[in-house]
Amino acid sequence: MTRLLTLLAALLVFALPATAQNGPLRIEITEGVIEPLPFANPAFVAENAAATELAQNIARVVSDDLIGTGLFREIPPSAFISQITSFNSPVQFADWRAINAQALISGAVSVGSDGSVAVKFRLYDVFAGQELGEGLQFNGTQAGWRRMAHKVADAVYSRITGEGGYFDSRVVYVAETGPKDDRRKRLAIMDYDGANVQYLTDSNSIVLAPRFSPTGDRILYTSYESGFPRIYVMDVASVGRRALPTQDGTMSFAPRFAPDGNTVVYSLTTGGNTDIYRMDVSSGNASRLTSTPSIETAPSFSPDGSRIVFESDRSGTQQLYIMGANGGEPQRISFGQGRYGTPVWSPRGDLIAFTKQSKGRFHIGVMRTDGSEERLLTASFLDEGPTWSPNGRVIMFTRETQGEAGAASLYSVDISGRNLKQIRTEGGASDPAWSPLQR
Amino acid sequence: MRIGYYISGAGHIGLILWMFFGEMFNTPPQSFEVTEVSVISGAEFDAMMAGVQTPEVTTDVAMPAPALPAEVVPPAESRPDPTQPTPPEPQVTEAPQSDPVPQQPDPLPQRAEAEVSDEAPVIAPPPQEEVVLSPNISDRPVPRPSERVAPEPVAAPEPDTQVSDSVTEEVVPDEEAEVVREETEGGAPEEATTRIVTEAMEEPSAAPTTSIRPRTRPARPEPAPVAETPQEPAPQQQAQEQPAPQSDSTADAVADALRQALEGGAASPAAGGQSGPPMTSGERDALRVAVQQCWNVGSLSSEALRTTVVVAVSMSEDARPMGDTLRMLSYDGGSAEAARQAFESARRAIIRCGANGFNLPRDKYAQWRDIEMTFNPENMRIR
Numbered sequence: 001m002t003r004l005l006t007l008l009a010a011l012l013v014f015a016l017p018a019t020a021q022n023g024p025l026r027i028e029i030t031e032g033v034i035e036p037l038p039f040a041n042p043a044f045v046a047e048n049a050a051a052t053e054l055a056q057n058i059a060r061v062v063s064d065d066l067i068g069t070g071l072f073r074e075i076p077p078s079a080f081i082s083q084i085t086s087f088n089s090p091v092q093f094a095d096w097r098a099i100n101a102q103a104l105i106s107g108a109v110s111v112g113s114d115g116s117v118a119v120k121f122r123l124y125d126v127f128a129g130q131e132l133g134e135g136l137q138f139n140g141t142q143a144g145w146r147r148m149a150h151k152v153a154d155a156v157y158s159r160i161t162g163e164g165g166y167f168d169s170r171v172v173y174v175a176e177t178g179p180k181d182d183r184r185k186r187l188a189i190m191d192y193d194g195a196n197v198q199y200l201t202d203s204n205s206i207v208l209a210p211r212f213s214p215t216g217d218r219i220l221y222t223s224y225e226s227g228f229p230r231i232y233v234m235d236v237a238s239v240g241r242r243a244l245p246t247q248d249g250t251m252s253f254a255p256r257f258a259p260d261g262n263t264v265v266y267s268l269t270t271g272g273n274t275d276i277y278r279m280d281v282s283s284g285n286a287s288r289l290t291s292t293p294s295i296e297t298a299p300s301f302s303p304d305g306s307r308i309v310f311e312s313d314r315s316g317t318q319q320l321y322i323m324g325a326n327g328g329e330p331q332r333i334s335f336g337q338g339r340y341g342t343p344v345w346s347p348r349g350d351l352i353a354f355t356k357q358s359k360g361r362f363h364i365g366v367m368r369t370d371g372s373e374e375r376l377l378t379a380s381f382l383d384e385g386p387t388w389s390p391n392g393r394v395i396m397f398t399r400e401t402q403g404e405a406g407a408a409s410l411y412s413v414d415i416s417g418r419n420l421k422q423i424r425t426e427g428g429a430s431d432p433a434w435s436p437l438q439r
Numbered sequence: 440m441r442i443g444y445y446i447s448g449a450g451h452i453g454l455i456l457w458m459f460f461g462e463m464f465n466t467p468p469q470s471f472e473v474t475e476v477s478v479i480s481g482a483e484f485d486a487m488m489a490g491v492q493t494p495e496v497t498t499d500v501a502m503p504a505p506a507l508p509a510e511v512v513p514p515a516e517s518r519p520d521p522t523q524p525t526p527p528e529p530q531v532t533e534a535p536q537s538d539p540v541p542q543q544p545d546p547l548p549q550r551a552e553a554e555v556s557d558e559a560p561v562i563a564p565p566p567q568e569e570v571v572l573s574p575n576i577s578d579r580p581v582p583r584p585s586e587r588v589a590p591e592p593v594a595a596p597e598p599d600t601q602v603s604d605s606v607t608e609e610v611v612p613d614e615e616a617e618v619v620r621e622e623t624e625g626g627a628p629e630e631a632t633t634r635i636v637t638e639a640m641e642e643p644s645a646a647p648t649t650s651i652r653p654r655t656r657p658a659r660p661e662p663a664p665v666a667e668t669p670q671e672p673a674p675q676q677q678a679q680e681q682p683a684p685q686s687d688s689t690a691d692a693v694a695d696a697l698r699q700a701l702e703g704g705a706a707s708p709a710a711g712g713q714s715g716p717p718m719t720s721g722e723r724d725a726l727r728v729a730v731q732q733c734w735n736v737g738s739l740s741s742e743a744l745r746t747t748v749v750v751a752v753s754m755s756e757d758a759r760p761m762g763d764t765l766r767m768l769s770y771d772g773g774s775a776e777a778a779r780q781a782f783e784s785a786r787r788a789i790i791r792c793g794a795n796g797f798n799l800p801r802d803k804y805a806q807w808r809d810i811e812m813t814f815n816p817e818n819m820r821i822r
Contacts (some may be wrong), residue, residue, distance in 0.1 A: 012478065024809035025718065027727045032734035032788075032819050043684055071738040097794070110737075125792040132783075161742040162780035178642075348741075353468065394725065 019178075024427070030270040037102050038158065039066065042105035043077070044119070051117070054142065055109040057192055058119055058149040062105065065153035065167040068193065069394075070419030072160075075101050093397075094141075096126045103132070105156060117141060119148045122154075123156050133159045146195060147438070154305035154437070166389040167192060167267065170435040171396065172210045175199065176408055176428030183428075187221060189236065192389075192434070194424035200239055208429050209385075213257045216435040220255040220264060229253045231266055233281065238405045245284040252277075254297050258325070265289070267297040276310055278325075290328035300352075302345045302369075309333075309343040309352055309369075315426040320354060322369070342385055344410030348392035351415065355397075364397050366415055377417045387434045396423065398430040718806050725798050730812065733792035736784060737821045743780040746773030747815045750785045756804055758796040760789050768811065785814040 041063045044055035065071040081095040087108035096104050107121035120137035124130070136155055138148045147168055154165025175188040175197075184203035187210055190196055200219070201207055209230070210221040219234045226243075229251045234241040244264065245250050247352040255266040260276075267279045268286075274295040279286040290296045294314035301308055309322045312330070318339035321330035338358025345352055349369070356363040356376065362383040367374040382400040389396070393415060399422075400408040408430040411425040423429070506793060715716035748771075753764035765786050789812070801809050 024811045025723070025807045026811045026813070027723055027730075028732055028813040028815060029727060029785075029788075030815045030818050031731045032814075032816065033732065034737040034819065035735055037735060037738040072611045100791075102791070125787070127787050127794075128783070129767075160780075161738050162743050162777055314812045350741075 001025065004372070021268070036071055037101040038073045038075050039105065040075045040096055040099070040101035041066075041105040042080065042120075043307065044109050045084065045087050047087070047110035048107050050111035051109040054111065054117060054145055055107075058109055058145055058152070059105075059107060061146055061149035062107075062156070065150060066156060068421070069157065070155075070414055072103075085312055087122075091124055091128055093124070093129045096124075098426045101126050101155075103160060105152075107152065111142070115142055117145060117146075117148065119152060121152050121155070123159055146191065163393060164391040164437070166391045166394060166434075166437065168392050168438050170216070170438065171387075171410075171423075171432050172200070172212060172435070173410060173425075173432040174210065174430045175425070176430060177203070180404060180406065185430075187219070187234075188429075189219075190425070197426060199233060200236075208356040209254060209255050209431045209433075212435045214259055214261045214436060216438060218257075218261075219433075222253040222255065222258060231255045231264070244279060244281070245286075254299065256300055258301045259303055265301065265308060267299070276308070287326075289323065290330070294357070296321075298342050300343055300345045303347055303349040308396055309345055311343060313339045318357075320371070331399055333367070333369070334374075335371060336374055344386055344388060346388050346392045347390060348372075351392070353386035353388060353395050355386065364395060364413065366395070375417065377413050377415070378411070378420065383411075385431050387432050389434050390437045396432045396434055400430070483493060497653060515733040520585070556761070567610075648781055716803075718800070718803055722800055722803075726807070726810075729792050729797055730788055734785065734788035734814065736816055739780055739784055739816070741820075742773045744816045744820045746777045746781045747771045747813065747817075748781045748785055750782060750789065750812050750814060751809070752789055752812070753809050754793075754797070754799070754807060758793070758799040758801070758807075760793040760797075765789065779818070781814065785812065788814075 024199075041059055044059045046052040046055040049192055050089070063074050067074055073202045078100045081098055082092045084091070084106050087106060091104065091106065102125070104124040104126050105121060106124065107119065110118045112118065116139060118137055118139050119323055120135060122135040123132045123321075125132045133155075136152075138151050141149050141176050148229040150165075153167045157163070157165045169192045169254045170190055172187060173190045173354055174185045176183050176185050178184045185206050185208075186203040187200040187207050189198050189200055193307050193343075204226040205223055207224075208222040210219050212219060217236055219236060221232055221234065222229050224230075225232075230245045230246060231252045232241045233244060243250070244255075244266075246268070247270070249270070252266050253269075255264050257264055262281055262293040263278055264281055265276060267274050274297055275291055276289045276296045276299050277286050277291055289308070290310075290312075292312070292314050294312055295311055296312045299308045299310040306325050307322055308325055310330075311318055311319060313319070314321075315332065318341050320334040320340045320343050321332050323330035330433035333352075334354070336356070336358075337358050339352050340356050342355045343352050344354070346366075351366045352369055353364065353366050356365050361379050362381065363376040364383045364386050365374055365376040377395065378397070378399075380399055381402040383397075384398055386395045386397045388394075389412075394412050396410055396412045396414060398408050400406055407428045410425060410429045410432050411420060412423060413420045423432075749768040751764070751766050751768050752760045755761055767782040768779065770781065774780070
């Protein structure tokens with residue numbers, strides 16, 4: 001009987017049309033495209049006559065910032081179907097969808113009676129037909145209009161990519177003039193895009209390897225002002241400086257701040273041996289972190305301040321090592337062919353940038369903190385001295401061309417290896433150091 | 440050492456023997472004839488050779504006379520060099536002569552006036568041809584009847600008497616005797632019909648054309664919470680009662696199956712109904728390829744590139760995504776902020792590429808009305 005019932009049930013199940021929906025259709029997308037995201041940035045609305053020029057300039061800088069990342073592509077205004085004439089007017093998304101604008105920036109600028117400038121903007125996801133985040137407004141002075149433009153671009157970049165921006169930042173570097181055999185060097189500071197250059201030192205003495213403090217208000221650098229290399233600390237605002245205490249007959253160089261801003265790690269050469277030291281900036285107390293007959297230099301803290309990566313030739317060739325913030329047994333992380341140097345820990349903490357010399361060429365590369373997944377981003381006659389953007393997405397470095405007329409200049413590259421481009425500087429430039437985002 | 444002496448001795452002996460008896464091997468010189476010649480002087484030699492003439496080498500060869508032309512062709516005029524502009528020659532214009540005065544033509548002869556009568560002539564109608572409908576196909580020639588078989592059968596000759604060793608009587612079948620038939624299998628002629636029935640004329644069969652996808656096995660029902668019994672039954676009692684629940688569970692399962700089958704059939708019209716065969720892998724791939732062509736991960740952060748998001752969307756009947764139904768069901772591998780970025784990228788991909796409608800089979804709308812897309816950027820990460 002049971003078998004009969006079961007058979008009957010089975011017949012019914014298969015005989016009746018099974019028309020019920022068994023859930024939604026499921027598919028998996030594992031491949032996509034990598035291309036710049038098209039955006040539209042109509043001229044910012046000038047809310048009064050005094051803001052007309054500023055509105056155009058600010059919109060131009062915002063677009064340049066976004067385009068410069070290599071992640072965005074601006075749709076030319078000539079393709080626009082509709083215009084934005086009022087900041088508060090509704091957006092005709094269909095018009096912007098028709099020209100394939102995936103993001104739309106709407107902005108307005110006004111100049112107050114006291115000369116203050118107000119810049120506000122909104123960002124729209126055109127295909128979703130909604131605003132991305134909320135509108136923001138920045139207030140400043142007319143002299144600081146570029147910073148306001150950079151901040152607008154940072155906000156747009158952050159909302160679309162999910163990463164912090166890096167446009168409102170500065171770069172300190174060594175400005176170079178003169179021929180190769182008589183080159184004059186001095187410290188200079190500029191916006192990340194090469195604008196607003198200011199010189200911090202004169203060219204009477206050689207200066208090397210400037211480094212920003214974690215807050216961006218101070219700069220460490222090495223100078224031959226006293227006849228031998230010595231480390232100085234400079235206040236960016238006042239351009240005042242002082243030398244870090246050191247012993248006579250020693251050479252100190254390659255300084256770098258710890259994340260707390262109170263400690264400095266550097267290399268000290270004494271008796272023909274170079275080791276890594278750390279020093280409390282305020283008290284001047286120093287402690288030795290390495291003690292080997294080999295050369296240890298170029299230390300760089302991890303973002304959490306717990307570890308230091310540096311270069312050493314203790315194995316016979318120049319390689320990268322990691323040790324604790326207070327010293328200890330270092331661990332080698334570079335094992336590829338060639339020589340590795342000038343390691344810099346990423347602000348994100350996940351990567352280490354370095355200079356690699358292999359087969360007569362120089363490279364800028366990145367690797368995981370355990371030495372895995374090494375990737376070379378550049379290759380040329382001479383690439384060296386990487387520095388990270390505040391968001392850890394871009395690396396700036398020095399590239400020097402070959403020959404008697406060869407000159408040093410600054411380049412930047414995305415950590416994916418794309419978007420290699422030269423930074424505009426007035427003359428030769430080397431040894432860049434990227435500041436954190438300005439406040 | 441001795442070998443050297445032997446060799447040296449043998450050599451010397453041989454040399455001595457050759458000195459004494461060597462003449463016997465010399466062949467005598469052959470005799471030669473001596474002929475007397477006469478010597479002549481140079482003058483005599485010249486006089487003797489005077490009759491022989493050596494040919495002279497001549498380089499001037501007379502050209503053959505050209506064949507006489509049939510007509511005398513005047514020399515061609517030299518053509519002017521087209522590159523050299525030729526100065527325009529002054530044209531000499533003659534004084535125009537006065538046109539000749541046209542002479543008056545001769546008067547045309549006057550036409551003879553035709554005689555016209557008011558009555559119309561009677562025109563005889565043309566002889567009408569008889570139109571005969573000719574057959575399109577000529578008649579097949581009818582074969583001439585011929586008597587191939589004699590119209591009347593000729594009486595068969597009597598059979599010859601067979602010769603046999605013994606005399607046998609002729610046996611004639613008895614028509615009244617019962618006929619005993621051998622056992623044979625039954626047979627029937629092939630079926631025949633008076634008209635041909637093609638497949639198109641056949642009535643549709645009631646058999647289903649497609650098989651029904653077997654339904655997934657229903658989830659095993661959760662065991663119902665059993666109320667705590669104050670006292671466990673005795674083992675013997677359990678053994679006796681054991682068969683009863685088994686039969687109940689079987690019956691329940693059968694009843695559940697019946698109920699699900701009946702419910703499924705009844706609920707289908709309300710649910711929109713699944714029409715046609717299930718979606719093929721090619722149709723799924725077409726949708727996947729269409730979406731991934733618009734999934735731009737170039738502007739995503741590193742963390743968002745490590746985040747997999749599952750996006751649900753409902754589609755309209757024209758295969759366009761309904762924007763207000765787009766939502767993120769879940770994410771994995773990143774923070775909420777990274778998941779938001781990844782979702783926005785996926786949403787843009789779905790809306791942008793579905794703006795004109797995806798290429799989906801309209802007759803299977805019930806199957807793709809609700810779609811869950813998993814966006815996994817594992818292959819797109821920076822390596």
